[in-house]
Amino acid sequence: MISKNDAVKEAKDIVVKASPKFSFILQHIGSKDIRDDFLLVHAYLRCVDDVVDDPANPISYKKQYIERQKKLIDEYKRNIKSEPLLKEEIFLYYFFEFALKKNLKSLIESVSLMLETISWDVNRLESDGLYSRKQMNEYFSMQLKSTYGLLYYFIYNHDYNSSTHENFSMNYYANSHMLNLRDLKEDIEAGLINICREDIENFSLDIENLLEDKNLGIWIKEQIDLIIQVLYSEIHKIKVLPLKIRILYFYFSVYYSPSILRYKYYGYYVGSSDKRSFIKELRTYWQSFIISLKLLKRIYF
Structure with missing residues (x-):
């Protein structure tokens, strides 16, 4: 070995x-x-x-x-x-x-x-x-509980047992669902559909041809709207956490936001951004920048 x-x-x-x-x-x-x-x-x-x-x-x-x-x-x-x-x-x-x-x-x-x-x-x-x-x-x-436990230890060099941290890890919605949307195409191709059964039925999604289903774009739009809403509403939970955890949360939010906003400017179609447009990319990163400024202000000031 x-x-x-x-x-x-x-x-x-x-x-x-x-x-x-x-x-x-x-x-x-x-x-x-x-x-x-x-x-x-x-x-x-x-x-x-x-x-x-x-x-x-x-x-x-x-x-x-x-x-x-x-x-x-x-x-x-x-x-x-x-x-x-x-x-x-x-x-x-x-x-x-x-x-x-x-x-x-x-x-x-x-x-x-x-x-x-x-x-x-x-x-x-x-x-x-x-x-x-x-x-x-x-x-x-x-x-989320697993990820937070791992990151907290390796940032602070000790385990955590605070109920505040526990609640945070169990309600860390926005970043986790950003990641879910970012990896949506890859996951579907691997046979993993991270869309709940109820949404499949409510949006009349065709799981056999999901990547070609126009209704998937409607579901993606609703998810993005919800993620951005929750991203701001979670701030009160983030502000009570240690500084380095807040930095990490801010980093994840900034890092993942272009991945989900790209759907918006490419018509909410999975795979449509494989061929990038300069103007659409500019709009994507500008909107991401605006979100980042709002988060920065609310988390640290």
């Missing part, structure tokens, strides 16, 4: 390639003492997600893969040092060495919870790929 230093180098390459801007931000607001361990767990989850999102992988393989990851985590929690077989499992192995040494129960649970959300994706691939609204809310809640 490769050394931890070599594993960290490989993990860093994966993380920087997948999220260069996010990596840059964390370099400046994350705790330097535990940066390597964050790279390991981030790269691990990135690799696992890529396996599940790859339409070339059979569902049977994805199920076996996820079950093995769950088994490894369960064994590592009990300090059973099973031999890692894959590159990402080496990342997980070294991450658990660090987490167990410091007895970071909340952090370990955040990783377990994120793996559980990914396993939900695999399970729904066996059916029609849809969640009910209740299931969708639970799915996003698990995802």
